[in-house]
Amino acid sequence: MLTSIATVSLSGDLQEKLDAIAAAGFDGVEIFENDLLSFDGSPADVGKTIRDLGLKLVTFQPFRDFEGMPEPQRTRAFERAERKFDLMEELGTDLLMVCSNVSPHSLGGLDRAAKDLAELGDRAAKRGLRIAFEALSWGKHISDYRDSWEVVRRANHPNVGLVLDTFHIMARKVPLDAISSIPGDKIFLVQVADAPILEMDALSWSRHFRCFPGQGDFPLAEFMRNLAMTGYDGPLSLEIFNDQFRSSSTKNVAKDGLRSLIYLGDGIEGVKVGEKAKTLPPKAHAQEVAFVEFAVEEETADKLAKLFAGLGFEKRGSHKTKAVTWWKQGDINLVINCDKDGFAHSYNIVHGPSVCAVGLKVDDAKATLDRAQSLLAAPFSQAVGEGEIEMPAIRGVGGSLVYFLDDHSELSRIWDVEFEPARTEQSAKAKLRAVDHVSYSMQYEEMLTWLLYFTSIFDLGKMPTLDIPDPGGLVQSQVVQSDAVRLILNGSQSPHTQHSQFLNEFFGSGVQHLAFSSEDIFASVDYCAENGVEILPIPENYYDDIEARFGLEPELLDRLRARNILYDRDDEGEYYQAYTRTFANRFFFELVERRAYRGFGAANAPIRLASQTRMNRRSDAAK
């Protein structure tokens, strides 16, 4: 199937859209009429531009309010169609997409609609053109693909075929199994869109909340399996109306679109998506966060090392040739990079003290890189010194890196090979054991990008999004996770949240916080306090409330209160959390103890955010 996208899916003017679509690597494009109307160039010019960019013009759309009209509207509708045929000849496309009538004037009856389409097919055939008919989910008489297919079947015209649009099908929860019995050569176009499950009217949902396959909740794999059975081999085209996309980078959204189509075809038997389709390695199993690398300048490196020591980490080694140190506790590996060469240094110059890379342990690092590249992730590599091991990496959130490690290649020996050991025994002074989760702050418009990136490359599943109230507005939070790797993507539309202040300070998106799991949260916090790490203070009122809410024993309550530990409970278990103060105005650490609890303490987030806001103001006031 050809990969294609409708111009309406992107921001910018028509030229920008076409350039971005070609640059992303799509095979084809649908021209959405409004983009043409507002464009200052003739249809012939547009057609030539499309061909010169190596794209196929898949269809011109939409042609509205056609079938089932009484006179005089019926005659007018055919006249309108003839004008659009003229336009299509100029553009150089043979397919007109007709969507089902929403006009209050329109009359019902499948035969009537079929007759109109057959007549339109006759007219189109005279010019060598074709008609594709779509059931809008809010069509007045035809709103179900089984009806639009019946109309096409009765029209019984070689130049009249069907459009399947996943949004319209799934918005009405129409069963998908009737698809497989439609002959593939009578399907002229397949439009794919995903969407979050929302309870709202279909028109608003469609116009504002569609998203790329894999970014929403629709059963698209089931659709693809049914489609595969039809033998369809035409265009697979994205038609997305999304407020975020309309205000995002044209190029990036186009690339996300193509990634979503490649991912949509992944693992569907009998389906090849794209002219250059190839089989992808399987999803990478994200086993654990193997390390986190911090980019700092020398002076800050000392402060950060002091904080790490206060958190119970021990210096485990120094890089043999670079100004890089390795810190360890339990299974957590932290790296402080203040070398004057290489990626970390460049990243630090732009963003200041920051997490510049996260290493993920996977089953096969090389295969993961291969899959990631097939899914349009940008690979990263830099010169490696003699005897050093090149670690596969891709660009991630805000240009930071995601490295891949595994157990079966030379990568498993990287710490031993590249580092001069400082100590050898295992340390777990503060009883911290592993990275529990990594939390990224990003522009609100980027959330769907990184959701698709992480869930398509890795075996990370997405959780329902949450709205977290910050004193300056709402923060939207999206978790993607496997058994042992948990990533949080946070975005906010308010410019006044702490989240947004981080983006300003940081000059972009990146890691805002890192949570370590503890075997014993009380011992961990005590260790930190004794070793000079300040814990974020939590108001007394909070403890009065959790006492009332959960009926906690006075002794436990006192222990929590004394240590500024937050508490939550769900049906499965308990959660304990404490936070460090913010380091260098940028990132902070969280200590958590999970007892069979599956969430992230969302109920406590407003308490934490309010406290951080208070602390930031105090430190601003002290400046």
Add this chain to the structure above:
Amino acid sequence: MLTSIATVSLSGDLQEKLDAIAAAGFDGVEIFENDLLSFDGSPADVGKTIRDLGLKLVTFQPFRDFEGMPEPQRTRAFERAERKFDLMEELGTDLLMVCSNVSPHSLGGLDRAAKDLAELGDRAAKRGLRIAFEALSWGKHISDYRDSWEVVRRANHPNVGLVLDTFHIMARKVPLDAISSIPGDKIFLVQVADAPILEMDALSWSRHFRCFPGQGDFPLAEFMRNLAMTGYDGPLSLEIFNDQFRSSSTKNVAKDGLRSLIYLGDGIEGVKVGEKAKTLPPKAHAQEVAFVEFAVEEETADKLAKLFAGLGFEKRGSHKTKAVTWWKQGDINLVINCDKDGFAHSYNIVHGPSVCAVGLKVDDAKATLDRAQSLLAAPFSQAVGEGEIEMPAIRGVGGSLVYFLDDHSELSRIWDVEFEPARTEQSAKAKLRAVDHVSYSMQYEEMLTWLLYFTSIFDLGKMPTLDIPDPGGLVQSQVVQSDAVRLILNGSQSPHTQHSQFLNEFFGSGVQHLAFSSEDIFASVDYCAENGVEILPIPENYYDDIEARFGLEPELLDRLRARNILYDRDDEGEYYQAYTRTFANRFFFELVERRAYRGFGAANAPIRLASQTRMNRRSDAAK
């Protein structure tokens, strides 16, 4: 009725919220529990702060999942309540708001609920406290105020009363007439919220889209008339969950809230809203846009004067003592102010060339000022010279002014009194007749503010909002209008729209465009073209489409195309529009001819926006 607001309605921390609520002039406040939990101060401190600010603490809320619990949850619920009673005693409030149970554990039955509430009432009575019971619209068993009232009635306890919440009542479209038969003294609290009519689940609708009375679509006046019949005289309290409010100025939102309550009580017989309640003069009838004043420096004044002349305006006079000129055509009065003293000059320093004031003709200018001030608009006045007339004015969008004129006071003579006539005959060279509409660009978060401002002071009605696609994102457009005055409020959440670029260039919200109605659009455009006014070019493709869409005669199409006039049609009539190029990177003018047409050519707006974007890029490139 006391005016009150729940702390959850505002952004910021608890102290900021309380300060803003007192500063706005509310009589009381509801403490929303989460605001207390995250606050770093004891409940006793919070209570004292509230009393010191002169506010009454109306209620503490919400107490959730109480009634109808089986054991052991029932015993736990009473224990939780006792802890909240402790807290209330510290805070210094006697009323606990209990909302209906949403827990899957809860059991139904009005008698069971009544028994639980009566027992809670006994416990409350021992401490001199009271309970107010609310039906959440998504309550598991109780979701209708008629049921919650029946529970309260059967509880039959002096310390147990009812909460009426307009959101929960109206979200379920429960009839309002049963309210009038509830005894006023059994209603302990009335919470008011408005909301736009949206087809979505009640919980999301409630948590994100509530707004202040008058900003949405709910029948609140009908509610108030029913409420008045009960004899209720307790607090009228705003409880608003709104994403825009959460990211807006705490002080401004608080002020909007109080304005909305005053407006809600306006004209409802038997209702006094606020301790300092008084009767307002009636809504001002906005008869026409009497003048528009431009603030420019001298050099730009010449360019603007040239543009006015090109549009067919004639200089009608010069101010006797200030560097101010008066331009007229038909009933349109434009003023160019480049005086070095006064408001216009200050406004120009901040915003550059701009519309600094709009004059509205009303029935009674003084009464309008009185009403506006009662509705918390900020009056404006500056020194007037000897023999000059002081024109009543208030602050409006972005700090610009709205002046009031009328026919019956000395204001009717202002042009003759203050200006030296340049010519006396009437000019209508370009056949322009009146100001058709004034279009403001504002921060998205301000849209509800100015909607309420204009519709509460004047007899302007609001139209449904529209989403207009700009190449850089969506623009939301809200029209408020009377017969002859039409104002458009535009906001956008995307930073990349032209709208948003205007806000950046302009350093704030203001008038972005002004439309003049023409008696003959073709003659108007011809006059402009002959007199050096460039008209915004419209792409050829647009004309091909409207030909097909409307079946226009070739001759009419040629006339439109030759002049870059846009065309629209509705069931009632036709609309013609043409635009000037943007002046000084800021504002532009539109010429329109309305033939019984009621809209604003929304279908053409994307064409105009794309063309303006193209022009701006070209002029940026030429810089």
